Amino acid sequence: MTVGDGIATISGLLNATYQEILIFSSGVRGMVLEMERDVTGCILFDDEESVVEGSTVRRTGKTAGIPVGDNFLGRVIDALGNPIDGKGPINADGYRPIESPAPRIVDRQPVNRPLQTGILAIDALFPIGHGQRELIIGDRQTGKTTIALDTILNQKGKNVICIYVAIGQKASSVAQTVNVLRQHGAMEYSIVVNASASDPAPLQYIAPYSGCALGEYFMNKGQSVLIIYDDLTKHATAYRSLSLLLERSPGREAYPGDVFYLHSRLLERSAQLSDEKGGGSMTALPIVETQAGNVSAYIPTNIISITDGQIFLESDLFFSGQRPAVNIGLSVSRVGGDAQTKAMKSAVGTLRLDLAQYQEMEVFMQFASDLDDITKKQLDYGHSLMQLLRQDKYRPLKQYEQIILLVVGLNHVMQEIPSEEIKEFKFKMLQYIEEQAPHIIKELESNNFNDKIKEDIVKFAREYLKQYVSGGDK
Numbered sequence: 001m002t003v004g005d006g007i008a009t010i011s012g013l014l015n016a017t018y019q020e021i022l023i024f025s026s027g028v029r030g031m032v033l034e035m036e037r038d039v040t041g042c043i044l045f046d047d048e049e050s051v052v053e054g055s056t057v058r059r060t061g062k063t064a065g066i067p068v069g070d071n072f073l074g075r076v077i078d079a080l081g082n083p084i085d086g087k088g089p090i091n092a093d094g095y096r097p098i099e100s101p102a103p104r105i106v107d108r109q110p111v112n113r114p115l116q117t118g119i120l121a122i123d124a125l126f127p128i129g130h131g132q133r134e135l136i137i138g139d140r141q142t143g144k145t146t147i148a149l150d151t152i153l154n155q156k157g158k159n160v161i162c163i164y165v166a167i168g169q170k171a172s173s174v175a176q177t178v179n180v181l182r183q184h185g186a187m188e189y190s191i192v193v194n195a196s197a198s199d200p201a202p203l204q205y206i207a208p209y210s211g212c213a214l215g216e217y218f219m220n221k222g223q224s225v226l227i228i229y230d231d232l233t234k235h236a237t238a239y240r241s242l243s244l245l246l247e248r249s250p251g252r253e254a255y256p257g258d259v260f261y262l263h264s265r266l267l268e269r270s271a272q273l274s275d276e277k278g279g280g281s282m283t284a285l286p287i288v289e290t291q292a293g294n295v296s297a298y299i300p301t302n303i304i305s306i307t308d309g310q311i312f313l314e315s316d317l318f319f320s321g322q323r324p325a326v327n328i329g330l331s332v333s334r335v336g337g338d339a340q341t342k343a344m345k346s347a348v349g350t351l352r353l354d355l356a357q358y359q360e361m362e363v364f365m366q367f368a369s370d371l372d373d374i375t376k377k378q379l380d381y382g383h384s385l386m387q388l389l390r391q392d393k394y395r396p397l398k399q400y401e402q403i404i405l406l407v408v409g410l411n412h413v414m415q416e417i418p419s420e421e422i423k424e425f426k427f428k429m430l431q432y433i434e435e436q437a438p439h440i441i442k443e444l445e446s447n448n449f450n451d452k453i454k455e456d457i458v459k460f461a462r463e464y465l466k467q468y469v470s471g472g473d474k
């Protein structure tokens with residue numbers, strides 16, 4: 001009956017089902033998204049130019065799905081599973097519907113294995129476990145994608161399959177992302193699903209479900225999967241335009257009434273499966289973009305309530321040089337604490353409390369000259385902790401490095417070092433400990449941590465500090 005904007009309305013299709021694939025006489029494929037008494041609305045996956053009023057349409061009886069298999073590792077594909085990296089066809093092992101029910105409660109087990117991001121601020125304060133869904137939320141250009149990429153890089157050699165779903169991004173940014181993964185040797189255990197801004201809205205709409213279907217293939221085989229949806233704001237926008245074109249009634253912020261379900265049914269598919277089900281897992285890091293830090297807008301509140309916590313990134317922190325710009329007060333991880341290793345947990349100690357205290361006192365910084373000595377010392381200490389949490393991109397930290405840095409920071413070793421030198425000091429000190437006290441590293445790597453090791457770390461760090469301050473190592 002009509003065609004335009006990636007949507008076609010069809011009459012006379014009997015018994016078509018929701019999400020069934022249709023084929024137009026010219027070969028163009030579509031998917032049923034709207035069913036009325038006499039009219040079927042469908043979204044089109046291919047160029048709509050060859051579809052005209054009066055074209056014939058056939059049902060296929062198949063629901064939308066994508067090919068899946070081990071050969072997808074290392075590849076860049078579109079939302080329908082076609083390779084778009086110019087490396088030839090992919091031999092699939094099977095085919096999965098893009099939408100399938102989430103694992104049942106009895107098929108799951110609690111989150112209990114840590115999934116380390118390699119980012120100190122996150123692993124120490126907002127730990128993530130396999131099977132968890134942790135939202136990364138923040139304004140434009142606050143380092144959201146970088147956190148996701150760092151997490152992928154940190155999975156190297158850890159037997160985790162990473163799937164990066166890019167929704168509505170510029171093709172050039174996705175190309176850059178793929179480049180970063182290649183350069184760091186992370187592509188061999190990763191898959192990139194891309195529905196870029198120039199792709200039709202239907203493809204942007206199904207991309208995360210396709211990525212999730214691929215993830216389920218590996219999860220059901222008992223493997224661990226990390227999936228990133230970058231980002232769900234653009235996904236919601238694509239769905240909104242489809243819904244409006246299908247003439248569904250707009251609700252809050254012009255989104256259709258089922259926009260919550262759009263994301264809940266996607267994120268519920270992440271799980272830590274029970275051992276009977278193979279023990280596979282899918283950890284999801286959805287990304288959401290906010291406007292001027294407003295987390296109470298419609299889509300952000302929806303996704304905050306669906307996920308098991310959020311990493312909140314703040315522009316002000318980002319521009320002041322505090323990167324990753326994690327807002328300590330507004331970020332949470334509701335289940336990951338159970339998955340944090342014992343060593344890490346005891347190393348973190350009073351970090352959260354100390355940082356909270358510092359943030360409360362920070363306003364007094366401007367009166368720095370009038371402060372008494374004790375307050376000044378406390379401010380310096382807090383400041384050094386904030387410096388400790390700064391981290392360059394694409395340089396994930398190993399767990400033993402994180403523990404050493406935490407112990408050193410919390411024992412006031414770095415306090416006297418001027419802030420611009422802390423970064424240099426951190427790495428040189430780590431190197432010093434690696435060389436002078438390999439037994440510490442060995443213990444930490446086998447997850448042993450006690451007061452004796454703690455004292456040793458502080459001892460060697462102080463030793464190095466003396467050397468550093470006396471100018472011997474500048």
Ligand code: ATP
Pocket residue numbers: 138139140141142143144145146147289323324391392393
């Ligand atoms: P967008 O909203 O455009 O998707 P984003 O929030 O995903 O942005 P990124 O693209 O990850 O942000 O980062 C923005 C810029 O900040 C990039 O140039 C990135 O290289 C830089 N950046 C991010 N994190 C760090 C960091 N820890 N250290 C140094 N630079 C960083």
Ligand code: MG
Pocket residue numbers: 144145146230
């Ligand atoms: Mg980004």
